[in-house]
Amino acid sequence: MSAYKEKKLFTPGPLCVSEEVKRAMLVDLGSRDKQFMQCVEEVRCGLLKVAEVSPEDYTCVPLQGSGTYCIEAVIQTISPAGKGKVLVLANGAYGRRMVSICERAGVSVRKVEGPEHLPIPLNRVEDTLQSEGGWSLVCVVHCETSTGVINPVQEVTKLVQRYCPDSAVLVDAMSSFGAVPVDMSGVDYLVSSANKCLEGVPGFSFAICRLTHLLSCRGQCRVLSLDLAEQHVSLQTTGQFRFTPPTHSIIAFNTALALFWKEGGVQGRAARYKKNKEIIVSGMEKLGYRRLVPPEHDGHIITAFLYPQHRAFNFTTFYEKLSERGQVIYPGKVTEALCFRVGNIGHLFPDDMHALLRDVESVMREMGLPVPLQ
Ligand SMILES: Cc1ncc(COP(=O)(O)O)c(C=O)c1O
Incomplete structure (x- = not known):
């Protein structure tokens, strides 16, 4: 019995979760417990399955913290000091947040903007990519949750492949992953979090990363706790997070994933x-x-x-x-x-x-x- 009155959450998250997910958390496991490490492995594999990508090409790297932490981790990990050059397609608050992340990190950034109530204008994206090269990363938000607009991720990845094939693509699919399909073929990094459409509880976010690209970025991150490449290596070699994992949240998420498959x-x-x-x-x-x-x-x-x-x-x-x-x-x-x-x-x-x-x-x-x- 909680001391708090439960409410229905018609919000972008945290969201209402099922009784089963809440109950699944009622267990204490240590971070080195084999059962927990097995659970982390199942969650990582399960998320690759949701993204419809293979473990030969992609790795799922969970990270403590909300979705913004993981977006920041991707940008920090893959933008080499003094060399990264990022293009952010921004038609709302979450696109603009990626611009702020780059600015704080001292990463050179430019944005292509569009009206907030419409998808990002592809002609402006094309003009920018055509007129200027050398981008290391192009960032786009899938569902711009500040308005609900769905951005044309696939068209954006095609433009990047055409004009700037060396650039990586980051998709912020925070509020859409698991409920709006994404064609991952041109996507190098996709970020979402536990407490959105997969209906887990808050506590961690995750990036689905193209393996070869992520491994090519080792040693670049200037923030120890946000180093996604090292987080991946640790998970692969020891089965463990580098720092205290949100155990209850991850255990609950495994149940959330089972319910997700059950729902179709x-x-x-x-x-x-x-x-x-x-x-x-x-x-x-x-x-x-x-x-x-x-x-x-x-x-x-x-x-x-x-x-x-x-x-x-x-x-x-x-x-x-x-x-x-x-x-x-x-x-x-x-x-x-x-x-x-x-x-x-x-x-x-x-x-x-x-x-x-x-x-x-x-x-x-x-x-x-x-x-x-x-
Ligand atoms: C598209 C998008 N990006 C980023 C975020 C930030 O996520 P968080 O609040 O988990 O840090 C949200 C949150 O709703 C979002 O909808």
Whole structure:
């Protein structure tokens, strides 16, 4: 029995997880315990299977910490001091975060920007790659969770192969991995974390890395704890993390992976999330809300809704009244428009989406908003 009141999380993470995943954590194992090392191995192999890549070509390197740690680890590990040259495709907050990571690390960086409510403009990417060479890394976000826009990863990798084949490609697939397929053929690094579409608990993130590229980067990382190449070598040779691993989180994740396969893998999970999203979008539209992203570019992960143009609307009140009812939505993260976000990933089902819609309607009435909005 918890001291805290559990709520439904309609957020980009951490997310609701199943009872089975929570129960799986109720065991203490040492980091050198053979059972734990076996579990780490299963998780690493399982994640390669989710990515549909072979262990001959790729390695999965889990790392303590949230997703940003692993993005930072990839950039630090593969950008040689004074030599790295990174191009970031940024149409939202998570793309811009990769720019900040490079700046902090003293890595030369340039960005190709686009409007936040649309996919990254491929013509601008092409122009940049055509007019300037020497990139060591091109970074793109798969689902830009600040808006829900899905970026054309495959087209980007094709452009990189055409104009700058020596460059590595990093895909931030934090909020999409496991629910939106990614063609890995042109991808050298893909990063995601335990507490997103694979429905584990927070505690670690992971990179699926092209083996030859990662091994060519040994000795480059300026941050000991973020050295992905050394983390890989340690896992391969000793079966262990270099520093204290999040044991409970990894053990829970192995159960989360089993449930993922039981649901039908990427297709099965995508089908439930699509259904969730359809319910929320059509219900919110009936209540008079409009979404930021055109439907053809909006994935099935999260939806950004524009603030209603009504003086009775106040996001903090709206959020708090929903939270009192046990429903947690998320603030907006775009500079172009005032929005809030409703996520539909995690251990959420159509009934949860219908319950949220009922509560949104009751909060609107309580706040004195017209139903539907005019
Ligand atoms: C696309 C994307 N990138 C990066 C992050 C950052 O991940 P974290 O908060 O786990 O560090 C998130 C978090 O939601 C995300 O959605």
